[in-house]
Amino acid sequence: MGELKLMKGNEAIAEAAIHCGCDGYFGYPITPQSEIMETLMVEKPWETTGMVVLQAESEVASINMLYGGAACGKKVMTSSSSPGISLMLEGISYLAGAELPCLLVNVVRGGPGLGTIQPSQADYYQTTKGGGHGDYQLIALAPASVQEMYDFVDLGFELAFKYRNPAIILSDGVIGQMMEKVIVSDVKPRWTDAEIQKISGSWATTGKTKDRARHIATSLDLEAEKQEIHNHKLQAKYREIENKEVRFEEFQTKDAEYLLVAYGSSARICQKAVEICRSKGIKAGLLRPITVWPYPTKRVAELAHQVKGMLSVEMSAGQMVTDVRLAVSGKVPVSHFGRYGGVIPSPGEVVVALEKFINGGN
Amino acid sequence: MSEIQIQDIIKKENFVYGKTKILTDNVMHYCPGCSHGVTHKLVAEVIEELDIQEKTIGVSPVGCSVLAYNYIDIDWQQAAHGRAPALATATKRLMPDHYVFTYQGDGDLASIGAAEILHACNRGENITVIFVNNAIYGMTGGQMAPTTLIGMPTATSPYGRQAALHGYPLKITELIAQLPGVAYVTRQSVHTPAAVRKAKKAIKKGFENQARKIGTSFIEIVSTCSSGWKISPVESNRWMEEHMFKFYPLGDLKDAEKDNEEDYRKFIE
Ligand SMILES: Cc1ncc(C[n+]2csc(CCOP(=O)(O)OP(=O)(O)O)c2C)c(N)n1
Ligand code: SF4
Ligand SMILES: [Mg+2]
Numbered sequence: 001m002g003e004l005k006l007m008k009g010n011e012a013i014a015e016a017a018i019h020c021g022c023d024g025y026f027g028y029p030i031t032p033q034s035e036i037m038e039t040l041m042v043e044k045p046w047e048t049t050g051m052v053v054l055q056a057e058s059e060v061a062s063i064n065m066l067y068g069g070a071a072c073g074k075k076v077m078t079s080s081s082s083p084g085i086s087l088m089l090e091g092i093s094y095l096a097g098a099e100l101p102c103l104l105v106n107v108v109r110g111g112p113g114l115g116t117i118q119p120s121q122a123d124y125y126q127t128t129k130g131g132g133h134g135d136y137q138l139i140a141l142a143p144a145s146v147q148e149m150y151d152f153v154d155l156g157f158e159l160a161f162k163y164r165n166p167a168i169i170l171s172d173g174v175i176g177q178m179m180e181k182v183i184v185s186d187v188k189p190r191w192t193d194a195e196i197q198k199i200s201g202s203w204a205t206t207g208k209t210k211d212r213a214r215h216i217a218t219s220l221d222l223e224a225e226k227q228e229i230h231n232h233k234l235q236a237k238y239r240e241i242e243n244k245e246v247r248f249e250e251f252q253t254k255d256a257e258y259l260l261v262a263y264g265s266s267a268r269i270c271q272k273a274v275e276i277c278r279s280k281g282i283k284a285g286l287l288r289p290i291t292v293w294p295y296p297t298k299r300v301a302e303l304a305h306q307v308k309g310m311l312s313v314e315m316s317a318g319q320m321v322t323d324v325r326l327a328v329s330g331k332v333p334v335s336h337f338g339r340y341g342g343v344i345p346s347p348g349e350v351v352v353a354l355e356k357f358i359n360g361g362n
Numbered sequence: 363m364s365e366i367q368i369q370d371i372i373k374k375e376n377f378v379y380g381k382t383k384i385l386t387d388n389v390m391h392y393c394p395g396c397s398h399g400v401t402h403k404l405v406a407e408v409i410e411e412l413d414i415q416e417k418t419i420g421v422s423p424v425g426c427s428v429l430a431y432n433y434i435d436i437d438w439q440q441a442a443h444g445r446a447p448a449l450a451t452a453t454k455r456l457m458p459d460h461y462v463f464t465y466q467g468d469g470d471l472a473s474i475g476a477a478e479i480l481h482a483c484n485r486g487e488n489i490t491v492i493f494v495n496n497a498i499y500g501m502t503g504g505q506m507a508p509t510t511l512i513g514m515p516t517a518t519s520p521y522g523r524q525a526a527l528h529g530y531p532l533k534i535t536e537l538i539a540q541l542p543g544v545a546y547v548t549r550q551s552v553h554t555p556a557a558v559r560k561a562k563k564a565i566k567k568g569f570e571n572q573a574r575k576i577g578t579s580f581i582e583i584v585s586t587c588s589s590g591w592k593i594s595p596v597e598s599n600r601w602m603e604e605h606m607f608k609f610y611p612l613g614d615l616k617d618a619e620k621d622n623e624e625d626y627r628k629f630i631e
Binding site for chain 2: 023024026052054056057058060061062064065066067068069071072074076090091094098205206207208209210214215216217218219220
């Protein structure tokens with residue numbers, strides 16, 4: 001069993017990368033996530049596991065470095081915060097189109113524009129509804145603790161390779177910067193060349209040997225019919241992920257009359273809000289999506305038969321609330337409460353918002 | 363006396379020229395007279411001669427050569443417009459014993475991808491860059507490139523490129539030759555048999571340098587694009603000799619082997 005360590009969310013990402021056998025990290029500094037690359041540079045994993053760490057000239061370069069590394073069947077990752085992820089979107093679309101597994105981390109800050117370096121959850125649409133061009137999806141994990149920051153690196157790689165699709169950890173400045181205890185797992189060695197051949201040998205660009213046709217990592221097909229067939233294949237994969245990989249957590253939902261829906265650091269705040277509500281006699285519960293894509297649509301729909309209303313709590317002007325509304329499909333009232341632009345709501349504010357919602361306001 | 367049969371002539375000792383097996387039999391989509399076809403052939407021949415097919419990864423650009431992977435029988439990565447050097451950087455660092463090259467047009471390399479090529483070269487990535495400079499955006503229908511000459515008409519400089527309106531043509535190869543990470547910078551062309559032979563030698567050296575791990579090798583091929591230039595292939599060659607070579611003179615710009623690069627690096631450190 002692994003040892004217990006105290007660390008920041010961002011440091012947990014870096015430690016987890018080394019521990020889970022990541023082959024390469026490529027990134028560009030941006031607050032509030034710079035500690036990820038800083039930690040890696042201090043740790044010097046190239047001297048221990050052989051992991052490559054490179055500060056790229058821009059986020060555009062880092063995401064395209066990921067494309068090259070992922071095409072070789074290597075476990076590669078990058079991290080950034082909102083403006084940097086915006087710059088990466090063309091590359092992310094290419095990675096999804098070429099079905100290249102890799103891991104992205106977005107430690108979200110307030111926007112739009114240069115915005116603020118304070119925490120936010122306003123990149124939900126960008127993460128779950130595309131962001132880049134074309135019909136693609138990212139497998140999106142939303143950690144609510146430093147332990148989950150750590151655990152989701154390994155899980156993200158696992159899912160990325162299972163489905164040959166980019167995965168993303170959708171975090172925010174709160175979780176990136178806060179310190180918590182983390183149970184550190186045993187170090188997994190990096191994949192050997194033979195293991196890479198076993199796992200990704202049917203497609204990876206590792207050098208064309210005499211016994212196989214050349215491998216091409218591409219998202220291009222100039223013939224519309226062929227591109228449509230490729231899209232069908234992608235869509236079938238996305239449906240499979242929706243069927244198999246939905247993850248969520250519930251808190252006090254058994255007898256809940258009102259449901260808070262929140263992910264990431266908002267879920268931590270809402271957990272406290274539920275406790276306050278319960279002490280006041282309001283039967284509140286919390287549903288926390290762990291995967292924001294695939295979304296726990298079915299569970300939200302089920303709970304719509306039980307509760308009298310749902311309040312989506314996000315550090316945004318209301319993005320995830322659209323997914324809640326789609327799932328609820330008009331059965332019960334759904335509303336949104338959020339602070340944004342870098343402001344973090346207090347549990348008390350959430351309670352007031354819920355009380356207002358219950359009393360017919362919104 | 364019996365007639366000479368064709369089989370009697372096709373003997374190994376009689377061969378003066380053959381198509382390398384590294385080139386596939388796919389029909390190339392390039393226009394007649396286009397420099398891309400010859401340049402592909404040279405890259406393929408070098409890969410065969412060095413016997414590195416199993417260890418070579420090509421990175422194709424966005425541009426007319428986006429489909430290079432249909433013609434050269436190796437593993438390929440197709441990059442977003444301008445980003446080939448970023449892909450090559452990671453690929454080479456993660457598989458340092460492989461031979462990695464980018465193949466890029468002038469719009470791809472000198473405009474949208476200027477940052478990626480400069481930084482990859484400045485880091486001294488152990489890769490080979492094949493830079494096909496035809497002074498125009500061939501693929502998208504003949505728009506102005508950063509390398510378009512002053513006075514040269516294109517779809518987006520219909521009255522000829524003017525410095526005041528469009529800026530000056532960019533000698534990116536000269537810029538790259540300044541970078542300490544770069545081992546070998548040369549400018550070649552493929553418009554005559556003699557030029558083809560020299561270009562091939564340069565490409566070969568560019569690949570051989572990867573085994574020496576001495577930094578980036580950068581090979582510009584000054585090229586024609588008769589479709590974009592809207593003149594015949596023969597006219598294009600003439601025009602290139604007269605105008606392109608004046609602004610983009612052929613020859614080596616830097617050769618670490620000859621230029622005592624070690625001393626230079628010590629000096630800048
Ligand atoms: C991000 C992006 N912007 C623009 C384009 C459109 N585009 C495709 S090829 C090209 C120019 C290619 O010119 P060059 O690199 O000189 O190659 P050539 O076709 O001349 O060989 C452009 C602008 C694109 N595919 N992607
Ligand atoms: S448009 Fe120009 S660069 Fe493209 S294939 Fe034709 S001649 Fe070659
Ligand atoms: Mg061009």
